[in-house]
Amino acid sequence: MQKKRVVIVGMGFGGVRAARALAGSGCDLLLIDRNNFHLFQPLLYQVASAGLEQESIAQPIRAMARQWPGARFTLTEVRAVDLAKRELQTDTGCIPYDYLILGAGSATNFFGLGTVQQHAFDLKELEDAEVLRNHILQAFERAVCEPDPARRRALMTFVIVGGGPTGVEFAGALIELVNFVLAKDYPELATHTARVVLVEAMDRLLAAMPEQLGMYTLKKLRSMSVEVLLNAQVVDADGERVVLHDGAVIPAHTLVWSAGVKAAPLAETLAVPHARGGRIPVEPDLSLAGYPEVFVTGDMAWLEQEGAVLPMTAPVAMQMGIYAARAIIAREQGNQLPPFQYRDKGSMATIGKNAAVASAFGMQLRGYPAWLAWLMLHVYYLIGFRNRIVVLLNWIWYYWFHERQVRLITRRKQHEA
Amino acid sequence: MQKKRVVIVGMGFGGVRAARALAGSGCDLLLIDRNNFHLFQPLLYQVASAGLEQESIAQPIRAMARQWPGARFTLTEVRAVDLAKRELQTDTGCIPYDYLILGAGSATNFFGLGTVQQHAFDLKELEDAEVLRNHILQAFERAVCEPDPARRRALMTFVIVGGGPTGVEFAGALIELVNFVLAKDYPELATHTARVVLVEAMDRLLAAMPEQLGMYTLKKLRSMSVEVLLNAQVVDADGERVVLHDGAVIPAHTLVWSAGVKAAPLAETLAVPHARGGRIPVEPDLSLAGYPEVFVTGDMAWLEQEGAVLPMTAPVAMQMGIYAARAIIAREQGNQLPPFQYRDKGSMATIGKNAAVASAFGMQLRGYPAWLAWLMLHVYYLIGFRNRIVVLLNWIWYYWFHERQVRLITRRKQHEA
Numbered sequence: 001m002q003k004k005r006v007v008i009v010g011m012g013f014g015g016v017r018a019a020r021a022l023a024g025s026g027c028d029l030l031l032i033d034r035n036n037f038h039l040f041q042p043l044l045y046q047v048a049s050a051g052l053e054q055e056s057i058a059q060p061i062r063a064m065a066r067q068w069p070g071a072r073f074t075l076t077e078v079r080a081v082d083l084a085k086r087e088l089q090t091d092t093g094c095i096p097y098d099y100l101i102l103g104a105g106s107a108t109n110f111f112g113l114g115t116v117q118q119h120a121f122d123l124k125e126l127e128d129a130e131v132l133r134n135h136i137l138q139a140f141e142r143a144v145c146e147p148d149p150a151r152r153r154a155l156m157t158f159v160i161v162g163g164g165p166t167g168v169e170f171a172g173a174l175i176e177l178v179n180f181v182l183a184k185d186y187p188e189l190a191t192h193t194a195r196v197v198l199v200e201a202m203d204r205l206l207a208a209m210p211e212q213l214g215m216y217t218l219k220k221l222r223s224m225s226v227e228v229l230l231n232a233q234v235v236d237a238d239g240e241r242v243v244l245h246d247g248a249v250i251p252a253h254t255l256v257w258s259a260g261v262k263a264a265p266l267a268e269t270l271a272v273p274h275a276r277g278g279r280i281p282v283e284p285d286l287s288l289a290g291y292p293e294v295f296v297t298g299d300m301a302w303l304e305q306e307g308a309v310l311p312m313t314a315p316v317a318m319q320m321g322i323y324a325a326r327a328i329i330a331r332e333q334g335n336q337l338p339p340f341q342y343r344d345k346g347s348m349a350t351i352g353k354n355a356a357v358a359s360a361f362g363m364q365l366r367g368y369p370a371w372l373a374w375l376m377l378h379v380y381y382l383i384g385f386r387n388r389i390v391v392l393l394n395w396i397w398y399y400w401f402h403e404r405q406v407r408l409i410t411r412r413k414q415h416e417a
Numbered sequence: 418m419q420k421k422r423v424v425i426v427g428m429g430f431g432g433v434r435a436a437r438a439l440a441g442s443g444c445d446l447l448l449i450d451r452n453n454f455h456l457f458q459p460l461l462y463q464v465a466s467a468g469l470e471q472e473s474i475a476q477p478i479r480a481m482a483r484q485w486p487g488a489r490f491t492l493t494e495v496r497a498v499d500l501a502k503r504e505l506q507t508d509t510g511c512i513p514y515d516y517l518i519l520g521a522g523s524a525t526n527f528f529g530l531g532t533v534q535q536h537a538f539d540l541k542e543l544e545d546a547e548v549l550r551n552h553i554l555q556a557f558e559r560a561v562c563e564p565d566p567a568r569r570r571a572l573m574t575f576v577i578v579g580g581g582p583t584g585v586e587f588a589g590a591l592i593e594l595v596n597f598v599l600a601k602d603y604p605e606l607a608t609h610t611a612r613v614v615l616v617e618a619m620d621r622l623l624a625a626m627p628e629q630l631g632m633y634t635l636k637k638l639r640s641m642s643v644e645v646l647l648n649a650q651v652v653d654a655d656g657e658r659v660v661l662h663d664g665a666v667i668p669a670h671t672l673v674w675s676a677g678v679k680a681a682p683l684a685e686t687l688a689v690p691h692a693r694g695g696r697i698p699v700e701p702d703l704s705l706a707g708y709p710e711v712f713v714t715g716d717m718a719w720l721e722q723e724g725a726v727l728p729m730t731a732p733v734a735m736q737m738g739i740y741a742a743r744a745i746i747a748r749e750q751g752n753q754l755p756p757f758q759y760r761d762k763g764s765m766a767t768i769g770k771n772a773a774v775a776s777a778f779g780m781q782l783r784g785y786p787a788w789l790a791w792l793m794l795h796v797y798y799l800i801g802f803r804n805r806i807v808v809l810l811n812w813i814w815y816y817w818f819h820e821r822q823v824r825l826i827t828r829r830k831q832h833e834a
Binding site for chain 2: 035036037053054055056058060062063066072074075076092093125126127130137141144145184185186188384386387389390393394397403405406407408409410411
């Protein structure tokens, strides 16, 4: 393989796997991300619910790149891709490429609900989780000083939109935070009156999983006193109240949106046709039609397989990243890979302590076995040995002592220099 | 003891000890802080040098207060003390008191150097450490993309003002971060040309410790390639250059100020005479002249003993906090304590791996034994068992693998809601 320059944009699940596979293959490998760390997004909700420190779910990219021969990293944001010239426009200048792997991920999709977007919290970036954690804890501190019972209740009401894995996991983690931890922290508050409301537009939770698991999840969440509203939609919000499609009003100081994602804004800048959610349709080998040197992976890619579009999940991104890397290596050796084939290894979601659901290879798990499987898989996929230990330590602490240590309200200060 | 209300302002080293001593004594104990956590300031420099996550040196106040019978906590900022009316004006309203323990700590003292204050980083609050860590790592990322060698060097030049424990410890931690960790992260940079310059106005380092230890520290830092400038002062800065008293200019992108502290701004609002640094002179029992129900502890208090003013350190604050609590309990029982007597248990500073200095009870330690003593004492005084484990884990990691995991550049986002 001649010294071709392969540029990977986005060090998420796909980008990291692609870089690993290309390392040492003889190419000039340039990694680009606007953060200097890889984020383990599936545990973001645990940072937001004061269970984990943000550092434990992030791994510095340079710490990984050290071990990848031929790889360099540039911290910058890509603004546009010039497909004809084969170069990227970035905040730090133009970057030419021979091959490009685009895996910039996704952004939250508010589906045009302006007031919701303005007032809702979302959970995509590391800082979102810290901002949301601060907001939740601050709400309880404000509730202590609030003389009006109605306003106090609204400060302790949390509406979560979206009954997918993130919404379910965050709702469970939040009600446990309130009932197990904050109940002890705030003896002066009637924390049992705190409300966690999960709003789902469809008639069931976890639509991507078998129906029985959705039913189990619904029962389990309700037994934990999460209020689950099915067939309901949030249409308006103002920071104090959340309005549903039927006009019902929930007085709530906090609204969390996990009801949809769309391709990252970078996808829009590409002069190619787009599919739903701004995603980019790709060829069976994940390349861009007419631009065989450009591969699109992960949440940005739109690919139908067996009659369904591949979901925007970490396993899809990982498999796509590895495939794109191998396709480049094969092409440089004059070979060609068979088309990309996603292998569904199943999916899982945790609901609370000792309770999760998992489905894989036609099998279904629920309750304790699923929870244990969830826990082990997440520790396994987390990058960085120290991170694994810190995360396990936090989980053990919580399991034994019902204590979440990271309930800090951090301040944010901008430096003028 | 009748149900008297004791209000403690500031949950630093003094406030926490006072609260512990007063818990269960039958008083109505109200704890006030503008943060919801106690900060272990002595390790702040390790957060700034990417060695520790910020969460591991902070302990939620409510987690401690749970264990203190009769104690409540209010998250608010005290704006003024009305000594005559015996009440506090705070962001959340008026708070009356029968006894008051004022331990709001200190703020950085720039001694009127406006441009320095504007451009320098300081290390007092938790967010300062994260902001400084982000800035240092960002400087290296910018250096990678900087074509001009002079500007690249300036990006990799760090001027630290103040040869006390904080300045010494931070200089050592920073040069080790550069030489042990970042040198591997940035193979494209000549990191050995990075400069860490420690500027001290006096003719020696660690003025509060015996002279031999200051000499050892100077030699050790220089052997680690820290540039130590004695008898030198920083008088001006603009974010790109630092100007010394003799007109010498150091092109440096980063200036860290640890050359002085003064009493927290709250001290100014008290209608009493002030001493140097805005500190408040106290009676031998730490009470305010004319206001025997008000005690001032820690950095805010100005008390001479054996011909010298007590230093603004954690041990002084801890002993004062305990004394103030006991004085209140004694007074309620109709007794009186003998005057406050500070017991100097010594002081210590760590320079780098296996190297520290300590002096206690007339003994002097240096090198490995001092470093081990420093390490054990800091873990001992850190609050929170989980925090101790996480800190130890980070130190072991660093010691064995020369790896500092927490080198993230976090973003800061304000939520509009």
